[in-house]
Amino acid sequence: MGRRPLSLKNPYVLLILFVISIFVGVFLGGIIALFYDLPEIRELENFEPSAVSSVFSRNHILLAEFFIQKRTPIKLSDMPDHLIQAVLVTEDRQFYSHSGINIKAIIRALIKDILAGAFVEGASTLTQQLAKTLFLTPEKNIRRKIKEAILAFQLERRYTKSELLEFYLNQIYLGSGAYGVASAAKIYFNKSVQQLTLAECALIAGLPKSPATYSPLINIEKSVKRRNSVLKQMEITGIIDQKNYELAINETVSLPKDEETNLQAPYFVDFIKKDIEEQIGTARLYKGGVNIMTSLDDILQKRAEEAVFQGMNAMRLRMDAHHIQHATLQCE
Numbered sequence: 001m002g003r004r005p006l007s008l009k010n011p012y013v014l015l016i017l018f019v020i021s022i023f024v025g026v027f028l029g030g031i032i033a034l035f036y037d038l039p040e041i042r043e044l045e046n047f048e049p050s051a052v053s054s055v056f057s058r059n060h061i062l063l064a065e066f067f068i069q070k071r072t073p074i075k076l077s078d079m080p081d082h083l084i085q086a087v088l089v090t091e092d093r094q095f096y097s098h099s100g101i102n103i104k105a106i107i108r109a110l111i112k113d114i115l116a117g118a119f120v121e122g123a124s125t126l127t128q129q130l131a132k133t134l135f136l137t138p139e140k141n142i143r144r145k146i147k148e149a150i151l152a153f154q155l156e157r158r159y160t161k162s163e164l165l166e167f168y169l170n171q172i173y174l175g176s177g178a179y180g181v182a183s184a185a186k187i188y189f190n191k192s193v194q195q196l197t198l199a200e201c202a203l204i205a206g207l208p209k210s211p212a213t214y215s216p217l218i219n220i221e222k223s224v225k226r227r228n229s230v231l232k233q234m235e236i237t238g239i240i241d242q243k244n245y246e247l248a249i250n251e252t253v254s255l256p257k258d259e260e261t262n263l264q265a266p267y268f269v270d271f272i273k274k275d276i277e278e279q280i281g282t283a284r285l286y287k288g289g290v291n292i293m294t295s296l297d298d299i300l301q302k303r304a305e306e307a308v309f310q311g312m313n314a315m316r317l318r319m320d321a322h323h324i325q326h327a328t329l330q331c332e
Contacts, residue, residue: 051289086205100152175211
């Protein structure tokens with residue numbers, strides 16, 4: 001005897017269908033809401049990050065910088081190979097083979113997070129990190145992670161791997177006010193990014209994981225330990241040989257001295273700042289990455305400052321001698 005067909009008049013069938021329709025509606029509504037709330041990826045093509053405006057003397061010596069965020073965008077072709085390789089081996093070894101997300105890494109991280117009962121390990125690809133940096137908030141929750149994955153897919157479809165890598169290396173926060181590798185090279189080593197040594201490249205590559213923890217300006221010991229870990233990964237993967245590894249881990253971190261970062265001719269710079277603001281506006285001065293060449297000769301400026309310092313010092317000595325003499329006369 002065959003089964004009786006389910007009747008839509010049956011109240012239990014109607015109840016089941018009603019519950020299913022609610023779940024499907026909520027699911028589809030959530031998906032639509034996620035996509036509706038996503039930013040437009042094409043906006044990245046018109047994205048102009050705030051850049052540093054620099055004031056130079058007539059001798060091309062840096063006098064001052066104006067910025068909201070310390071950011072100096074450069075092309076990928078101008079970055080050292082060791083820096084690029086160090087970042088990839090540290091942050092995303094499968095960067096050139098995945099389509100925006102790394103399924104194996106997600107499963108591995110998910111298992112660890114479940115066992116720990118908290119977010120203890122990240123599984124974000126470099127593309128996901130870029131999506132979060134450019135478009136999302138840093139909060140950790142499932143909704144944001146889904147958005148991050150969707151945006152990563154869209155970024156991978158629209159841009160080449162080289163373009164994404166260049167975006168990332170120019171946008172990522174690297175601690176102590178540095179956004180992007182060029183600014184990090186300047187802040188931590190007072191160098192252009194092209195002048196970085198292998199050890200310095202590894203130090204910068206180790207910063208994205210926790211910029212506040214590994215910044216050499218905050219904790220030199222942790223910074224060196226993290227740098228050496230990056231160098232070890234570079235050796236294990238064959239990017240560098242053992243000889244270069246040994247040389248790099250024994251390289252002393254040379255941070256810029258205070259006098260190398262002090263601004264020169266502050267009164268002159270203040271005058272230039274006000275003048276430029278009137279000409280091009282405050283927004284462009286602090287965000288536009290303008291290079292300002294001035295007539296100031298830094299050699300003559302230093303001589304003038306030394307002369308003033310010596311004159312003031314001599315005056316102070318004469319004043320002290322006068323006070324001593326006056327006090328002696330009163331005692332007599």
